[in-house]
Amino acid sequence: MTRTYHITTFGCQMNAYDSDVMEGIMTAKGWTRADREEEADVILYNTCVVRDHAEQRALARLDQLARLKRERPDRIIGVTGCMAQKEAEALHERLPHVDLVLGTRAIARLSPLLDRVIATGTPQACTEILDDGYPADVVPVRQRPLKALVNIIFGCNKNCSYCIVPRTRGREVSRPWRDIVEEARRLRAHQYREITLVGQNVNSYRQAGEGTRSFGNLLRRVGEAAGGADPDAAWIRYITSHPRDCNAAHIRAVAETPNVCENFHLPVQAGANRVLRRMRRSYTRERYLELIDEVRAAVPDATLTTDIIVGFPGETPDEFDQTLDLVRRVRFDSAYMYMYSTRPGTPAAEEFKDHIPLAEKKARLAALIALQEQISLELNRAAIGRRFAVLIEDVAPRTPGDLLARTRGDKMVILPGPREWVGRFAEVEVHDANGHTLFARPVAVARAAA
Incomplete structure (x- = not known):
């Protein structure tokens, strides 16, 4: 009988990528993703604590899982992510139905710890800050078509006074640049149209080797791996940047790499x-304005x-x-x-x-x-009257016959068109706008990816 799992993700893009890795781990084990929690043998909550609201929402949902555990005592409930890292001991006291607690840098331990829970029936936990946070031989499994996240750096060294992230994510460790570039190359081969490099502070990326020593170098290499100047190249985005580390090399890489999008967050x-x-x-304020x-x-x-x-x-x-x-x-x-x-x-x-x-x-x-x-x-x-390149992402949820697209500058666009255009690049001309959305007519639509 096929075993099933379900993953619920709260929080930032880093958590979303971590969930993709966990999906890959579970798939490699031969497990199948369940559409609903009630159908799953293993339920994993990947949690966030950056703001109190996100933490309380996850805790409320975890409280409700006690009913599913009572209905099936052999069902396994796991908590991963920042709340697991920050509140490991308190979680066991508040949520005795939780079987597995896995910290932010211990995803590589998911498979063996899950096997141990199944074999022994006893709760397991790992909240060590490990440098090998991801298993080297696991390919992330993405639930989102067209657009993919790629983690490039773990942790954060900035220690902003209001932020809990350094405590929950640990010190910065950059992923090997070859792994990142190869992942981008593989994503383009699988017809992903947009790749977003993620980390708590992407532009503090540092990795020695063959000239790739900074985030600007990495942007250029990833851009080339994803197609470079090819009209069908995957677009490259990144988030989040710290103003202190945004330097001339980073800015030049955006200006000079054809498929890196011109959006600075x-x-x-x-x-x-x-x-x-x-x-x-x-x-300072003055340096930021400069x-x-x-x-x-x-x-x-x-x-x-x-x-x-x-x-x-x-x-x-x-x-x-x-x-x-x-x-x-x-x-x-x-x-x-x-x-x-x-x-x-x-x-x-x-x-x-x-x-x-x-x-x-x-x-x-x-x-x-x-x-x-x-x-x-x-x-x-x-922007009314101007033309923009866009990636058509989906059908518009509220207006039948319309499509949802996004510019390289990350502005949302609504345009008319058939569902078959989803996943294609297009040129559009804006004819109206509000504060959140551009409304456009299609000028030219690329052919579907081969």
Whole structure:
């Protein structure tokens, strides 16, 4: 009888890639993916703790799995990811029905630990920070057609005061560049149309060997492996970057590698130097604005996106106004905007007690969102009449007869067309726009991949 598994993923692109690797491990063991948790012999939750909401959502879902365990005591429940790394002992106390706890850098131990649970019936755990986080002989199995994630670096060394990631993901370890380039080459051969390089801080990638020693070098090599200047080459994206490590070599690689998309996601987090120092961001407002100028000089068509936290402890009204001023000056295409929330175990939670009242944080967030939405609308409406290359990703979920596409600059596009166009590159002309979406007519559509 075929054994089955089901994986649920919370959180960032790193977690999504980790789940792809776990899918590969389970497939290599001869197991089959179940469509629903209720049908699975093994249920794995790949969890996130970057924000409290994600952690509480995963805990609530895990609580509900106790019923499935009671119905079938031989069913195996596993928790992986950042919550498993951060709360391993507490998980066993709160969730006694959990059989397997696997940390962020211990995915390579999934198969032997699962076998041990099956053989002994006793819970197993591994939360060591291992350098060989992925099994070398396992090919990730991706559930998403067309677009693939490729991890290039584990961990983070930045230690931003508000962030739990260094505690849960460990110190930086770069994957061997040959493995990354070969994975990109294989993905292109399997007709993936877009490859996103992922890591907590991709542009701190460092790996010696044959000239590949930096993220800029790696971008060029991956771009070439994915097709380079070929019109049918896979597009290359990457996320997330730290402004401190975004340098001239990185920017030139984007400008000069034909299939690397011209989108820079550079999380600024705040616009006031005192707040940036408290956040331990290692750059100033002035340096960030210089970096934006450098990007725009080298890549004139670049789109710029960012992350911003409002209401960080001690942020004054004037310092929040400095954030608004920076947003007006940069004119980001879009932004992920959040209220600060305390994460136990972070330096900010231990050091800073001058918290901003919730009502004030909400008011600041509303003001920031209103400003950014106005800028996004103005930039998108300026695109009316222009032509863009797009990748057609799917049928539009709300408008029958329309398709969902995305530009190289990561702007969403809606255009009319048949389902058969999904997976093709196209040229479109924009005729309307709102703050989140461009509406376009097809000009030319590439043939389906051979």
